[in-house]
Amino acid sequence: MLSGALIYVSVQHSQEISTTLSKDIVTNYAEELSVKIEKVTSPLSTLLNTLAMGQFTARDVGMPDPLWLSAMTEILEKNQYLDSMYFGKEDGSAFLFQPLHDLKIKQSLSAPVDARLMVRYYILGAQRIQFYDADMKLMKEDNIISDYDPRERIWYSDVKNNDKIYMTGPYNFSNPAQDGITFSRKTRTGDAIIGVDLTLNKLTKLVQYFEFSTNSNIFLLNTESQIMGSNQLFSLMMGKDLFTAKDLGFDQLVKEFEAENSVAQSAKTVVWQGKTWELMISPLTLADNSMLRVVNFVSHDDLFEASSSLRNDLIIISIISVIISFIIVLYIARRIASPLTYLTDSIENIQRFRFQRKCYQASHIQEIDKLNEAMGLMENVLLDFFNNLRNVARTSRPEELSESIVMQVKEILSADDCQLFTNTPDSRDVFTLSAKSGVTSDFNLQCLYNHNPEAFTESIYELTVNEARHIFTDMSCHSGFIIPLFNRNNDNTGALLIGFNLDITDDTRNRLRFVREFIGFNEIVLEHLEKVEAQRNLFHSFVEMTATAVDVKSPYTGGHCQRVPKITKMLAKAATLDTDKFADFSLTSKSWEELLVAAWLHDCGKVTTPDYVMDKATKLETIYDRIHEIRMRYEVLKRDAEVVYWQSIAEGMNEAQAQQSCDSLKQELDEEFAFIASCNPGCEFLDPEKQQRLAEIGERTWLRTLPDDIGVSQQEAAKKRHVSKTLPIIEKILADKPEHLFIWEEKKQLQANSKRDFKMVQPEYRYNRGELHNLMIKSGTLTPEERYNINDHIVQTYLMLDQLPYPDHLKNVPLIAGSHHEKMNGQGYPLQLKGEEIPIGGRMIAVADVFEALTACDRPYKAAKTLSHSLKIMAFMVKDEHLDGHVFDLFLTQGVYQEYADEFLKVEQLDFVDVDALRAVYKDGLLKTN
Incomplete structure (x- = not known):
């Protein structure tokens, strides 16, 4: 506003000055124009009057006088606007x-180049033309x-x-041909007329003499308003006539001016050709009976040029002054307002939740200093609070x-030390240190509780001098507070002990209320985390219970589900310490939890596997070993042999022959059963010859006289409905009966409840308990159906684990647990994963699972293998791309196998292990995968 006022005053003042100056300029120029006109008209009138009163016309036209010609030439040259001078007499002669x-x-x-003067003599009928040089010597003469x-x-x-002096109108001079006017006067004697010529070109030069500036328009008008001359560049003639004021559109302005102004020096502001002018008209009297008028259009821009320059200078000076003043005021204002700006930024940061720790900015105003300091403290407190919220949101421990x-709390209160003590639900009166912020020794909070338990019921308790002396054992702090912690049941769950080296200030006391609220929020979180920890412990206990249940289910595999996690943990720990192949491998606390949960549950699907299948020690074993049924049949056949013996004697057969026949049959029966019994354990490979003999033995028959569909379960009775019930009936000694076949229930179909694409081929029947079918097993004790049921525990593991709602850090537990039977070459089960498709945790569990199974000494179907033999088998499994070579190599080179063997294997299993020899087995394959 000040700047605008100053500039407005300057402009108004400059306009007043400009108006005054312009009026003075117009007045002065009008006076100057009058003087100029006088300078032009006076010499012309004087010249004509002088010549008329003298003896100029008395000279002999035919007798030129060089001195006289020189004088006349000087007169004409000094009157620069005159073109020529002459006189004419009554007798017709002229000069x-x-x-x-x-x-x-x-x-x-056609004059000489150096000619200065041309003289013409006119005598009736003749004309003589003479050219003179500068010395008035005759150079050339022509008579025409x-x-x-x-x-x-x-x-x-x-x-x-x-x-009187007369002026002609414009006309065309004869020689040379040009337009102009003539001023003439009679001589004193009256016998001659003297005249001088002014060409229109000379009049134009005369007009230019009167111009105010190059932008002004000057016109020389005669009484008929014809334009005799102008400073503008245009032809004065329009055909044979001169341009007039009307042609240029200012005739009416001239009339109005002459009607309003009688004084020559006056001026009038007019608008002509779209611009504003000062119009001045001055008379130019060159003859006694005629008057020319000098019409001068002076542009306002030219008139106000000086005043405009002054105005502009005033405006520029005003603007510069205002800018300098503004800079000074701005500098001073910024110095004063900088803390306010800082304060505004702090408030905006608080609004946007962008908190920062900043130092206070000092101000020259005490109140601003106090406000700024209070705002800074508030921002720091909010920063501490939201940092804590952020940490709470991210922590799970x-x-x-x-x-x-x-x-x-230490930051908020500027304390010297802060220690947090907690208790447990089982013992609320026993406090243990959970965290501390300083390097001082642990505070003795238990002492305070033992002597003053009431302090732990208050919101905030300030320690007395004596209490501080006993609690701060090393005297590092001299004063302090305790803030008890409570859960939603108002049970004391701990206390926060805050220590200070110096006396507690009022500012610290003021912030204690915020700390109490701050701690109140954390009490809820601590209680929640306590419950989460309890739930986590419950979950892990349930996981271990599930694994233990699998082990307890079978006394022969007891401990497998507990030992595999131990080996897996040893392997994973070695991998985290490795700087070669496992340099990028690392486990967070959550990753450790995921891996160990998967290891504990890797065989949880075995709870669905029948015990007799999982622990099947002989080929004919189900719930019991059916070799006893076959034995009983052979006992019947042997009894039948004796019956035949007695029948033969009764029928008159020779006793010795009958006895020999009976003994021979019994021996044959004994040998057959002995062979069948030898095939039942499955310890040896059953070659085709033995399979052929079993088939032949199986063709032997025996006579059953009792029904086999009574006293049995409804399911078994249903299978025997279509079997002939006519007794007695002849049956084969080794039977594969229809009732031995168990079809799949719909819910047991492989893909029925699966979320995964299992690649296992399901056999036609769930079980095939045919006696000959089981005895024909080439190796081991399991039929293909039972082998599938054994392998199906992985499918069941997936089905069981996929149903659980996992947190994000445990979502890979099913895949890790279920992939320990996959092979690196992709020929494993149940998903046929290959190479890196198998998670690293699954590959570690696979090594642990195989090693534990080979070295276990509690399996009914095999003897425990030595350490070296087990590792050799595993080395060839690596070579065959069944196990991960890098994981097994780590297992060997880092001594994980030895660490486990020292704790769990029997002494007789511990033997020398040649690690280099074992690595040589799979070295080539390992190099290919690098």
């Missing part, structure tokens, strides 16, 4: 002389015939009065939250 300045005129007159008679010219004929609490 004319004309200075030669223009080269074009000389050329048009001429009909020129001055008495017939308007400059001669129009002169009536002897005392009570110890991490405890550390965050003590650090935040």
Whole structure:
């Protein structure tokens, strides 16, 4: 506003000055124009009057006088606007002389180049032309015939009065041809007329003499408003006539001006051709009976140029002054307002939740200093609070939250040390240190509880001097507070002990209320984390219970599900320490939990596997070993042999022959059963010859006289409905009966409840308990159906684990647990994963699972293998791309196998292990995978 006011005053003042100056300029110029006109008209009138009163016309026209010509030439040259001068007499003779300045005129007159003066003598019927040089010496003379008679010219004929000067209108001069006007006067004697010529070009030069500036428009008008001359570059003639004021559109302005102004020096502001002008009209009296008018259009821009420059200077000075003042004021204002700006930024940061720790900015205003300091403290407190919220939101462990609490409280209160003590639900009166912020020794909070338990019921308790002396054992702190912690049941769950080296300030006491609220929020979180920890412990206990249940289910595999996690943990720990192949391998606390949960549950699907299948020690074993049924049949056949013996004797057969026949049959029966019994354990490979003999033995028959569909279960009775019930019936000694076949229930179909694409081929029947079918097993004790049921425990593991709602850090537990039977070459089961498709945790569990199974000494179907033999088998499994070579190599080179063997294997299993020899087995394959 100040700047605008200053500039407005400057502009108004400059406009007033400009108006005053313009009026003075117009007045001065009008006076100057009058003087200029006088300078032009006075010499012309004086010249004509002088010549008329002298003896100029008395000279002999035919006798030129060089001295006289030189004098006349000087007179004409000094009157620069005159073109020529002459006189004419009553007898028709005339005399004319004309200075030669223009080269074009000389050329048009055929004058010598150095000619200075041309003189013409007119005598009736003749004309003599002479050219003189600067010294008035005759250079050239021509005589020509001429009909020129001055008495017939308007400059001669129009002169009536002897005392007046007359001016002709514009006309065309004869020689040289050009337009102009003539001023003439009678001589004193009245016998001659004297005249001088002014060309329109000379009049134009005369007009330019009167111009105010190059932008002004000046016109010389005669009484008929014809334009005799102008400073503007345009032809004055329009055809044979001169341009008039009307043609240029200012005739009405001239009339209005002359009607309003009688004083020559006056001026009038007019608008012409779209611009504003100052119009001035001054008379130019060159003859007694005629008057020319000088019409001067002076542009306002030219008039106000000086005043405008002054105005602009005033505006510029004002603006510069205002800018300098503004800079000074701005600098001072910024110095004063900088803390306010800082404060505004702090408030905006708080609004946007962008908190920062900043130092206070000092101000020259005490109140701003106090406000700024209070705002800074508030921002720091909010920063501490939201940092704690952020840490709480990210933590999942009570110890991490405890550390965050003590650090935040120490920062908020500027304490020297802060320690958090907690108790457990089982013993609320026993406090243990959970976290501390300083390096001092542990505070003795238990002492305070033992002597003053009431302090732990208050919101905030300030320690007395004596209490501080006993609690701060090393005297590092001299004063302090305790803030008890409570859960939603109002049970004391701990206490926060805050220590200070110096006396507690009022500012610290003021912030204690915020800390109490701050701790109140963390109490809820601590309680929640305590419950989460309890739930986590419950989950892990349930996982271990599930694994233990699998082990307890079978006394022969007891401990397998507990030992595999131990080996897996040893392997994973070795991998985290490895700087070669496992340099990028690392496990967080959550990753450890995921891996170990998967290891504990890797065989949880075995709860669905029948015990007799999982622990099947002989080929005919189901719930019991059916070799006893076959034995009983052979016992029946042997009894039948004795019956035949007695029948044969009764029928008259020779006793010795009958006895020999009976003994031979019994021996044959004994040998057959002995062979069948030898095939039942499955310890040896059953070659085709033995299979052929079993088939042949199986063709032997025996007689059953009792029904086999009574006293049995409904399911078994249903299978025997279509069997012939006619007794007695002959049956084969080794039977594969329809009732031995168990079809798949719909819910047991492989893909029925699966979320995964299992690649296992399901056999036609769930079980095939045919006696000959089982005895025909080439190796081991399991039929293909039972082998599938054994392998199906992995499918069941997937089905069981996929149903659980996992947190994000455990979502891979099913895949890790279920992939320990996959092979690196992709020929494993149940998903046929290959190479890196198998998670690293699954590959570690696979090594642990195989090693534990080979070295276990509690399997009924095999003897425990030595350490070296087990590792050799596993080395060939690596070579065959069944196990991960890098994991097994780590298992060997880091001594994980030895660590486990020392704790769990029997002494007789421990033997020398040649690690280099074992690595040589799979070295080539390992190099290919690098």
